[in-house]
Amino acid sequence: MELRTLRYFVAVAEELHFGRAATRLYMSQPPLSRAIRQLEADLGTTLFVRSASGVSLTPAGTALLAEARKLLTQADRLRARVAAAAGDTSLTVGILGDSTDPDISRLAAAYRDRHPTVEVHIRETDLDDPTCGLRTGLVDVALTRGPFNRTGLHVHELRTDPVGAVLRADDPLAARKTLTLADLADRRWFQFPPGTDPEWQSYWNAGTHRGGPVVRAVQECLQSVLWNATIGLTPLTDHNPGPEFAVVPVVDLPPSPVVVAWSESTPLALSFLRTARAIYR
Amino acid sequence: MELRTLRYFVAVAEELHFGRAATRLYMSQPPLSRAIRQLEADLGTTLFVRSASGVSLTPAGTALLAEARKLLTQADRLRARVAAAAGDTSLTVGILGDSTDPDISRLAAAYRDRHPTVEVHIRETDLDDPTCGLRTGLVDVALTRGPFNRTGLHVHELRTDPVGAVLRADDPLAARKTLTLADLADRRWFQFPPGTDPEWQSYWNAGTHRGGPVVRAVQECLQSVLWNATIGLTPLTDHNPGPEFAVVPVVDLPPSPVVVAWSESTPLALSFLRTARAIYR
DNA sequence: ATCGCCGATACCCGACAGGTATCGTCGCAG
DNA sequence: CTGCGACGATACCTGTCGGGTATCGGCGAT
Numbered sequence: 025m026e027l028r029t030l031r032y033f034v035a036v037a038e039e040l041h042f043g044r045a046a047t048r049l050y051m052s053q054p055p056l057s058r059a060i061r062q063l064e065a066d067l068g069t070t071l072f073v074r075s076a077s078g079v080s081l082t083p084a085g086t087a088l089l090a091e092a093r094k095l096l097t098q099a100d101r102l103r104a105r106v107a108a109a110a111g112d113t114s115l116t117v118g119i120l121g122d123s124t125d126p127d128i129s130r131l132a133a134a135y136r137d138r139h140p141t142v143e144v145h146i147r148e149t150d151l152d153d154p155t156c157g158l159r160t161g162l163v164d165v166a167l168t169r170g171p172f173n174r175t176g177l178h179v180h181e182l183r184t185d186p187v188g189a190v191l192r193a194d195d196p197l198a199a200r201k202t203l204t205l206a207d208l209a210d211r212r213w214f215q216f217p218p219g220t221d222p223e224w225q226s227y228w229n230a231g232t233h234r235g236g237p238v239v240r241a242v243q244e245c246l247q248s249v250l251w252n253a254t255i256g257l258t259p260l261t262d263h264n265p266g267p268e269f270a271v272v273p274v275v276d277l278p279p280s281p282v283v284v285a286w287s288e289s290t291p292l293a294l295s296f297l298r299t300a301r302a303i304y305r
Numbered sequence: 306m307e308l309r310t311l312r313y314f315v316a317v318a319e320e321l322h323f324g325r326a327a328t329r330l331y332m333s334q335p336p337l338s339r340a341i342r343q344l345e346a347d348l349g350t351t352l353f354v355r356s357a358s359g360v361s362l363t364p365a366g367t368a369l370l371a372e373a374r375k376l377l378t379q380a381d382r383l384r385a386r387v388a389a390a391a392g393d394t395s396l397t398v399g400i401l402g403d404s405t406d407p408d409i410s411r412l413a414a415a416y417r418d419r420h421p422t423v424e425v426h427i428r429e430t431d432l433d434d435p436t437c438g439l440r441t442g443l444v445d446v447a448l449t450r451g452p453f454n455r456t457g458l459h460v461h462e463l464r465t466d467p468v469g470a471v472l473r474a475d476d477p478l479a480a481r482k483t484l485t486l487a488d489l490a491d492r493r494w495f496q497f498p499p500g501t502d503p504e505w506q507s508y509w510n511a512g513t514h515r516g517g518p519v520v521r522a523v524q525e526c527l528q529s530v531l532w533n534a535t536i537g538l539t540p541l542t543d544h545n546p547g548p549e550f551a552v553v554p555v556v557d558l559p560p561s562p563v564v565v566a567w568s569e570s571t572p573l574a575l576s577f578l579r580t581a582r583a584i585y586r
Numbered sequence: 587a588t589c590g591c592c593g594a595t596a597c598c599c600g601a602c603a604g605g606t607a608t609c610g611t612c613g614c615a616g
Numbered sequence: 617c618t619g620c621g622a623c624g625a626t627a628c629c630t631g632t633c634g635g636g637t638a639t640c641g642g643c644g645a646t
Contacts, residue, residue, distance in 0.1 A: 025380065026307045042624060055604050057624060067384065068420055068576030069391035074624065076612040087390035091383040098379060099306065102372040103348065109368035110350035139349055295349030305604085305632095309634095323593060336635055338593060355593065357643035586601095586635080 025066050027099055030092040032059050033071065037089045040079045107141040114143035115292045118156025118163035128167070131303045138299055142292065150240045152220040158287050165293045167300065169259070170281040172221045177285050180297055182304040184279040188271040190249050190256035198270035205230055205276050211255045212236040214248055228257055230277060306347050308380055311373040313340050314352065318370045321360045388422040395424035396573045399437025399444035407542075409448070412584045419580055423573065431521045433501040439568050446574045448581065450540070451562040453502045458566050461578055463585040465560040469552040471530050471537035479551035486511055486557050492536045493517040495526055509538055511558060 035045040036056065046053040064071050071085035081089065119128065136144060147163050149156040156166040158177060170179070189208060191198045197207060214236045216225045236254050239245045248254040250268065259280045260273060284300050286293040316326040317337065327334040345352050352366035362370065400409065417425060428444050430437040437447040439458060451460070470489060472479045478488060495517045497506045517535050520526045529535040531549065540561045541554060565581050567574040 025384070026309060028307060043622090051603095052605060053624075054606085054626080057626095059603080061625095062579075064572055065575035065579050066419075067387050067391075068423065068573045069387060070572055076623080079624085082391075084387050084391035088383070088387045091386050095376070095379055095383055098376055102369070102376055103306070105372050106348050106350060106365050106369045110348075110363075110365035113349075138347075142349065291345055291351055292349045294346035298343075298346050324591090332634095333636065334593075335595080335637085338595095340634080342594095357592080360593085 029059055029063050032056055033063055034092050104140055116145040116163045118147045118149055118166040120168045127303055131300055134303055135299050152217045154221055154224045158285055165286040165296045167284055170283050171227055172224045177287050179283050179285045182282045184281045185259035185261055186273055186279045187257055187277045188260045188273045190258050191270050193268050193270050200272050202275045203272050208255050211253055213255045214239045214245055310340055310344050313337055314344055315373050385421055397426040397444045399428045399430055399447040401449045412581055415584055416580045433498045435502055435505045439566055446567040446577045448565055451564050452504045452508055454504050458568050460564050460566045463563045465562045466540035466542055467554055467560045468538055468558045469541045469554045471539050472551050474549050474551050481553050484553050484555045489536050492534055494536045495520045495529055
């Protein structure tokens with residue numbers, strides 16, 4: 025019997041529906057069903073009555089619901105007490121300005137939830153510094169994208185996304201299902217400001233130097249796509265930039281990694297890494 | 306943060322020594338160290354000060370010790386409440402008379418601990434019924450050895466032990482490191498009473514019928530070794546039968562499985578299986 | 587200076603928690 | 617009564633993680 029299992033149980037007991045509970049828990053239904061069965065085996069008792077007309081609680085299930093809620097809130101209190109005893113502290117997180125990833129808000133919520141007394145400062149940075157100020161000590165931990173020069177930094181890869189080109193919706197290439205670099209060879213790309221990390225710069229310009237406007241932020245990049253014949257590149261997530269744009273996968277670009285980076289392995293930095301891994305699982 | 310991790314933490318905090326805590330938890334030291342580090346990362350705080358002169362608690366660790374103890378006792382209470390709501394019930398466990406396995410007492414302790422309100426009945430059975438009365442409904446679940454006729458039964462294998470021959474300490478073969486069936490060909494073996502499960506009988510007589518005394522229990526078998534030139538077979542565990550005997554591995558006998566068997570998959574039977582698997586891990 | 591204790595590290599492996607695809611069953615509508 | 621949709625269960629695959637053994641490194645004691 026673990027706390028995770030009890031959280032699963034509470035979700036099912038509140039929804040009285042395995043599918044909805046699974047959605048709420050950001051997981052699929054079969055492992056949830058299995059976990060509940062295991063909990064039943066663990067406690068030696070049936071907790072739910074599964075019938076075609078729905079799911080309901082047995083007496084033991086009702087008792088468990090009350091007890092599990094108490095236990096889980098006490099577990100939350102435990103976190104708070106330990107954090108208080110550790111002395112309140114603060115953590116500065118750098119994120120890239122382009123991060124429109126919906127998971128980020130989930131991560132922020134989860135981290136504040138697990139570490140309520142830690143003062144979290146968010147620092148958004150321009151596109152020219154993928155380390156978000158890690159080296160200059162401006163931030164303790166960065167949630168960003170690779171690749172960049174990682175000497176002296178710890179880096180953990182969370183996920184990789186394929187990369188696509190951002191085009192105006194009326195661009196002749198916008199209807200294509202996929203693109204290659206050759207299709208984009210005659211377009212102007214954007215440039216990074218001087219001083220930008222070379223690995224990063226080379227990655228987003230696909231290896232060669234392209235004459236185009238200098239951009240510092242995603243918005244500038246998009247504007248540049250709208251007003252010039254400029255190419256924008258963006259990771260392909262399920263987030264869409266807007267109806268006036270089309271995003272088409274570029275098949276011969278390597279995928280772009282989402283990473284957590286930090287320079288000092290303090291417990292707080294590691295705790296951020298930990299919840300990030302849990303969210304991006 | 307899971308309950309298991311907190312139990313680990315409490316053990317280390319009480320012993321202030323990773324090695325001793327690991328022993329107490331029936332595990333080895335490295336995974337314990339790792340689990341504590343993960344807990345520290347999870348909470349975002351250092352919990353122990355590791356120095357060559359010993360391990361001590363940080364303020365956060367001290368706070369966690371108190372809180373974790375409370376949480377764990379409440380978790381135990383939760384089990385009890387759910388069991389009470391489920392209505393008290395009873396479970397009859399059959400074990401083979403020969404089970405001198407030290408894990409069995411640990412299993413019994415763990416099961417009573419996890420299911421305090423379940424009335425557990427133990428029924429020891431003779432060597433002639435490896436199912437311990439499962440088929441006749443005398444027991445709900447059996448902790449026994451294979452192989453036996455398993456039609457209509459659910460069987461889960463916990464472990465397999467190699468098999469050895471029990472000899473008098475002054476037997477000429479007693480000094481050997483290993484034996485083969487050929488070495489034992491001229492000895493008399495024991496016989497099982499009529500009605501014994503055929504698979505079981507064939508296994509412990511290594512396939513052929515051997516003329517020898519009929520035995521019903523391990524003690525009879527050992528007496529027979531002492532007083533006749535009879536061969537006894539026994540699984541090789543770290544338990545020793547006594548100084549007047551020698552146990553020598555027989556290399557050409559298949560190993561003997563320790564199993565849990567049950568006929569009705571009731572929650573209580575499954576709960577017994579679950580704790581057995583946890584103990585015999 | 588060396589030895590020994592003890593926690594950390596490195597590495598391996600089996601178990602398990604997660605996923606997708608599909609099934610079985612029951613209620614309901616036509 | 618038959619087809620269909622909803623929903624939990626089952627089957628199966630895969631990556632992660634919790635367990636193990638072997639070994640290292642650092643500090644204290646003799």
